[in-house]
Amino acid sequence: MKVPQLLIAFAISVGLALVTVLMHYEVLNIAGTMRRRFSLPMRVDLLLLVVAAIIAHVVGICLFALAYAWMNHHPDLGGLAGLFSGSAADFFYFSVTCYTTIGFGEVYATGPMRIVAALEGLNGLVLIAWSASFAYASTSDLWKREQD
Structure with a gap:
Protein backbone atom coordinates (compact mmCIF):
# COMPACT_ATOMS: atom_id res chain seq x y z
CA MET A 1 0.00 0.00 0.00
CA LYS A 2 1.27 3.43 -0.89
CA VAL A 3 1.22 6.26 1.64
CA PRO A 4 -1.04 8.62 -0.39
CA GLN A 5 -3.73 5.94 -0.69
CA LEU A 6 -3.50 5.18 3.03
CA LEU A 7 -3.89 8.87 3.81
CA ILE A 8 -6.92 9.09 1.52
CA ALA A 9 -8.48 6.06 3.24
CA PHE A 10 -7.75 7.55 6.65
CA ALA A 11 -9.21 10.92 5.59
CA ILE A 12 -12.36 9.17 4.33
CA SER A 13 -12.64 7.36 7.67
CA VAL A 14 -12.18 10.51 9.74
CA GLY A 15 -14.60 12.47 7.55
CA LEU A 16 -17.28 9.80 7.79
CA ALA A 17 -16.74 9.47 11.54
CA LEU A 18 -17.19 13.22 11.99
CA VAL A 19 -20.33 13.29 9.86
CA THR A 20 -21.90 10.28 11.58
CA VAL A 21 -21.04 11.49 15.09
CA LEU A 22 -22.48 14.95 14.37
CA MET A 23 -25.57 13.43 12.79
CA HIS A 24 -26.02 11.10 15.76
CA TYR A 25 -25.63 14.00 18.16
CA GLU A 26 -28.30 15.99 16.33
CA VAL A 27 -30.71 13.05 16.23
CA LEU A 28 -30.30 12.38 19.96
CA ASN A 29 -30.49 16.10 20.74
CA ILE A 30 -33.71 16.49 18.75
CA ALA A 31 -35.14 13.34 20.35
CA GLY A 32 -34.30 14.71 23.81
CA THR A 33 -35.81 18.09 23.00
CA MET A 34 -38.98 16.49 21.65
CA ARG A 35 -39.26 14.35 24.78
CA ARG A 36 -39.22 17.45 26.97
CA ARG A 37 -41.52 19.48 24.73
CA PHE A 38 -44.31 16.91 24.38
CA SER A 39 -45.78 14.78 27.14
CA LEU A 40 -46.10 11.53 25.26
CA ALA A 52 -34.82 7.72 15.67
CA ALA A 53 -31.60 6.04 16.83
CA ILE A 54 -32.04 3.15 14.40
CA ILE A 55 -32.66 5.57 11.52
CA ALA A 56 -29.47 7.46 12.46
CA HIS A 57 -27.51 4.19 12.46
CA VAL A 58 -28.91 3.11 9.09
CA VAL A 59 -28.08 6.49 7.54
CA GLY A 60 -24.53 6.20 8.89
CA ILE A 61 -24.24 2.68 7.47
CA CYS A 62 -25.47 3.97 4.10
CA LEU A 63 -22.85 6.74 4.10
CA PHE A 64 -20.08 4.20 4.66
CA ALA A 65 -21.61 1.95 1.95
CA LEU A 66 -21.49 4.88 -0.49
CA ALA A 67 -17.84 5.44 0.41
CA TYR A 68 -17.08 1.76 -0.25
CA ALA A 69 -18.84 1.95 -3.62
CA TRP A 70 -16.84 5.05 -4.55
CA MET A 71 -13.57 3.51 -3.37
CA ASN A 72 -14.33 0.28 -5.24
CA HIS A 73 -14.29 2.29 -8.50
CA HIS A 74 -10.76 3.49 -7.67
CA PRO A 75 -8.65 0.31 -7.57
CA ASP A 76 -5.70 2.07 -5.93
CA LEU A 77 -7.94 2.61 -2.86
CA GLY A 78 -8.73 -1.08 -2.53
CA GLY A 79 -11.94 -2.93 -3.09
CA LEU A 80 -14.29 -5.60 -1.88
CA ALA A 81 -13.70 -9.28 -2.56
CA GLY A 82 -15.15 -12.65 -1.65
CA LEU A 83 -18.86 -13.33 -2.24
CA PHE A 84 -19.22 -9.92 -3.83
CA SER A 85 -21.18 -9.11 -6.99
CA GLY A 86 -20.84 -5.31 -6.90
CA SER A 87 -24.49 -4.66 -6.09
CA ALA A 88 -25.68 -1.89 -3.78
CA ALA A 89 -26.88 -4.63 -1.44
CA ASP A 90 -23.33 -5.98 -1.21
CA PHE A 91 -21.92 -2.59 -0.21
CA PHE A 92 -24.72 -2.12 2.33
CA TYR A 93 -24.25 -5.64 3.72
CA PHE A 94 -20.50 -5.14 4.08
CA SER A 95 -21.06 -1.82 5.82
CA VAL A 96 -23.58 -3.38 8.24
CA THR A 97 -21.15 -6.15 9.16
CA CYS A 98 -18.38 -3.62 9.78
CA TYR A 99 -20.52 -1.06 11.65
CA THR A 100 -21.99 -3.67 13.98
CA THR A 101 -18.61 -5.46 14.27
CA ILE A 102 -20.23 -8.76 13.24
CA GLY A 103 -17.70 -9.27 10.46
CA PHE A 104 -18.99 -12.53 8.95
CA GLY A 105 -16.22 -12.53 6.35
CA GLU A 106 -17.94 -13.58 3.10
CA VAL A 107 -17.26 -10.10 1.77
CA TYR A 108 -14.01 -8.47 2.80
CA ALA A 109 -12.02 -5.33 2.05
CA THR A 110 -8.66 -5.28 0.32
CA GLY A 111 -5.98 -2.62 0.17
CA PRO A 112 -6.47 0.76 1.84
CA MET A 113 -10.22 0.15 2.07
CA ARG A 114 -9.38 -2.09 5.04
CA ILE A 115 -8.57 1.07 7.03
CA VAL A 116 -12.07 2.44 6.40
CA ALA A 117 -13.66 -0.90 7.29
CA ALA A 118 -11.72 -1.17 10.56
CA LEU A 119 -12.50 2.39 11.60
CA GLU A 120 -16.17 1.95 10.67
CA GLY A 121 -16.27 -0.84 13.27
CA LEU A 122 -14.84 1.46 15.92
CA ASN A 123 -17.24 4.24 14.90
CA GLY A 124 -20.24 1.93 14.93
CA LEU A 125 -19.32 0.51 18.32
CA VAL A 126 -19.10 3.98 19.85
CA LEU A 127 -22.37 5.17 18.28
CA ILE A 128 -24.26 2.01 19.27
CA ALA A 129 -22.99 2.38 22.84
CA TRP A 130 -24.01 6.04 22.80
CA SER A 131 -27.52 5.15 21.63
CA ALA A 132 -27.81 2.46 24.29
CA SER A 133 -26.63 4.86 27.01
CA PHE A 134 -29.06 7.53 25.85
CA ALA A 135 -31.93 5.03 25.76
CA TYR A 136 -31.02 3.79 29.25
CA ALA A 137 -30.86 7.33 30.65
CA SER A 138 -34.15 8.23 28.96
CA THR A 139 -35.83 5.10 30.29
CA SER A 140 -34.58 5.80 33.80
CA ASP A 141 -35.87 9.36 33.55
CA LEU A 142 -39.28 8.20 32.32
CA TRP A 143 -39.60 5.58 35.05
CA LYS A 144 -38.77 8.18 37.69
CA ARG A 145 -41.45 10.49 36.29
CA GLU A 146 -43.97 7.63 36.23
CA GLN A 147 -43.30 6.91 39.91
CA ASP A 148 -43.68 10.56 40.95
Whole structure:
Protein backbone atom coordinates (compact mmCIF):
# COMPACT_ATOMS: atom_id res chain seq x y z
CA MET A 1 0.00 0.00 0.00
CA LYS A 2 1.27 3.43 -0.89
CA VAL A 3 1.22 6.26 1.64
CA PRO A 4 -1.04 8.62 -0.39
CA GLN A 5 -3.73 5.94 -0.69
CA LEU A 6 -3.50 5.18 3.03
CA LEU A 7 -3.89 8.87 3.81
CA ILE A 8 -6.92 9.09 1.52
CA ALA A 9 -8.48 6.06 3.24
CA PHE A 10 -7.75 7.55 6.65
CA ALA A 11 -9.21 10.92 5.59
CA ILE A 12 -12.36 9.17 4.33
CA SER A 13 -12.64 7.36 7.67
CA VAL A 14 -12.18 10.51 9.74
CA GLY A 15 -14.60 12.47 7.55
CA LEU A 16 -17.28 9.80 7.79
CA ALA A 17 -16.74 9.47 11.54
CA LEU A 18 -17.19 13.22 11.99
CA VAL A 19 -20.33 13.29 9.86
CA THR A 20 -21.90 10.28 11.58
CA VAL A 21 -21.04 11.49 15.09
CA LEU A 22 -22.48 14.95 14.37
CA MET A 23 -25.57 13.43 12.79
CA HIS A 24 -26.02 11.10 15.76
CA TYR A 25 -25.63 14.00 18.16
CA GLU A 26 -28.30 15.99 16.33
CA VAL A 27 -30.71 13.05 16.23
CA LEU A 28 -30.30 12.38 19.96
CA ASN A 29 -30.49 16.10 20.74
CA ILE A 30 -33.71 16.49 18.75
CA ALA A 31 -35.14 13.34 20.35
CA GLY A 32 -34.30 14.71 23.81
CA THR A 33 -35.81 18.09 23.00
CA MET A 34 -38.98 16.49 21.65
CA ARG A 35 -39.26 14.35 24.78
CA ARG A 36 -39.22 17.45 26.97
CA ARG A 37 -41.52 19.48 24.73
CA PHE A 38 -44.31 16.91 24.38
CA SER A 39 -45.78 14.78 27.14
CA LEU A 40 -46.10 11.53 25.26
CA PRO A 41 -47.01 8.22 26.86
CA MET A 42 -43.88 6.39 28.02
CA ARG A 43 -44.19 3.63 25.40
CA VAL A 44 -44.57 6.09 22.55
CA ASP A 45 -41.71 8.22 23.88
CA LEU A 46 -39.31 5.28 24.04
CA LEU A 47 -40.48 3.87 20.73
CA LEU A 48 -39.80 7.17 18.96
CA LEU A 49 -36.38 7.40 20.60
CA VAL A 50 -35.38 3.90 19.50
CA VAL A 51 -36.71 4.41 15.96
CA ALA A 52 -34.82 7.72 15.67
CA ALA A 53 -31.60 6.04 16.83
CA ILE A 54 -32.04 3.15 14.40
CA ILE A 55 -32.66 5.57 11.52
CA ALA A 56 -29.47 7.46 12.46
CA HIS A 57 -27.51 4.19 12.46
CA VAL A 58 -28.91 3.11 9.09
CA VAL A 59 -28.08 6.49 7.54
CA GLY A 60 -24.53 6.20 8.89
CA ILE A 61 -24.24 2.68 7.47
CA CYS A 62 -25.47 3.97 4.10
CA LEU A 63 -22.85 6.74 4.10
CA PHE A 64 -20.08 4.20 4.66
CA ALA A 65 -21.61 1.95 1.95
CA LEU A 66 -21.49 4.88 -0.49
CA ALA A 67 -17.84 5.44 0.41
CA TYR A 68 -17.08 1.76 -0.25
CA ALA A 69 -18.84 1.95 -3.62
CA TRP A 70 -16.84 5.05 -4.55
CA MET A 71 -13.57 3.51 -3.37
CA ASN A 72 -14.33 0.28 -5.24
CA HIS A 73 -14.29 2.29 -8.50
CA HIS A 74 -10.76 3.49 -7.67
CA PRO A 75 -8.65 0.31 -7.57
CA ASP A 76 -5.70 2.07 -5.93
CA LEU A 77 -7.94 2.61 -2.86
CA GLY A 78 -8.73 -1.08 -2.53
CA GLY A 79 -11.94 -2.93 -3.09
CA LEU A 80 -14.29 -5.60 -1.88
CA ALA A 81 -13.70 -9.28 -2.56
CA GLY A 82 -15.15 -12.65 -1.65
CA LEU A 83 -18.86 -13.33 -2.24
CA PHE A 84 -19.22 -9.92 -3.83
CA SER A 85 -21.18 -9.11 -6.99
CA GLY A 86 -20.84 -5.31 -6.90
CA SER A 87 -24.49 -4.66 -6.09
CA ALA A 88 -25.68 -1.89 -3.78
CA ALA A 89 -26.88 -4.63 -1.44
CA ASP A 90 -23.33 -5.98 -1.21
CA PHE A 91 -21.92 -2.59 -0.21
CA PHE A 92 -24.72 -2.12 2.33
CA TYR A 93 -24.25 -5.64 3.72
CA PHE A 94 -20.50 -5.14 4.08
CA SER A 95 -21.06 -1.82 5.82
CA VAL A 96 -23.58 -3.38 8.24
CA THR A 97 -21.15 -6.15 9.16
CA CYS A 98 -18.38 -3.62 9.78
CA TYR A 99 -20.52 -1.06 11.65
CA THR A 100 -21.99 -3.67 13.98
CA THR A 101 -18.61 -5.46 14.27
CA ILE A 102 -20.23 -8.76 13.24
CA GLY A 103 -17.70 -9.27 10.46
CA PHE A 104 -18.99 -12.53 8.95
CA GLY A 105 -16.22 -12.53 6.35
CA GLU A 106 -17.94 -13.58 3.10
CA VAL A 107 -17.26 -10.10 1.77
CA TYR A 108 -14.01 -8.47 2.80
CA ALA A 109 -12.02 -5.33 2.05
CA THR A 110 -8.66 -5.28 0.32
CA GLY A 111 -5.98 -2.62 0.17
CA PRO A 112 -6.47 0.76 1.84
CA MET A 113 -10.22 0.15 2.07
CA ARG A 114 -9.38 -2.09 5.04
CA ILE A 115 -8.57 1.07 7.03
CA VAL A 116 -12.07 2.44 6.40
CA ALA A 117 -13.66 -0.90 7.29
CA ALA A 118 -11.72 -1.17 10.56
CA LEU A 119 -12.50 2.39 11.60
CA GLU A 120 -16.17 1.95 10.67
CA GLY A 121 -16.27 -0.84 13.27
CA LEU A 122 -14.84 1.46 15.92
CA ASN A 123 -17.24 4.24 14.90
CA GLY A 124 -20.24 1.93 14.93
CA LEU A 125 -19.32 0.51 18.32
CA VAL A 126 -19.10 3.98 19.85
CA LEU A 127 -22.37 5.17 18.28
CA ILE A 128 -24.26 2.01 19.27
CA ALA A 129 -22.99 2.38 22.84
CA TRP A 130 -24.01 6.04 22.80
CA SER A 131 -27.52 5.15 21.63
CA ALA A 132 -27.81 2.46 24.29
CA SER A 133 -26.63 4.86 27.01
CA PHE A 134 -29.06 7.53 25.85
CA ALA A 135 -31.93 5.03 25.76
CA TYR A 136 -31.02 3.79 29.25
CA ALA A 137 -30.86 7.33 30.65
CA SER A 138 -34.15 8.23 28.96
CA THR A 139 -35.83 5.10 30.29
CA SER A 140 -34.58 5.80 33.80
CA ASP A 141 -35.87 9.36 33.55
CA LEU A 142 -39.28 8.20 32.32
CA TRP A 143 -39.60 5.58 35.05
CA LYS A 144 -38.77 8.18 37.69
CA ARG A 145 -41.45 10.49 36.29
CA GLU A 146 -43.97 7.63 36.23
CA GLN A 147 -43.30 6.91 39.91
CA ASP A 148 -43.68 10.56 40.95
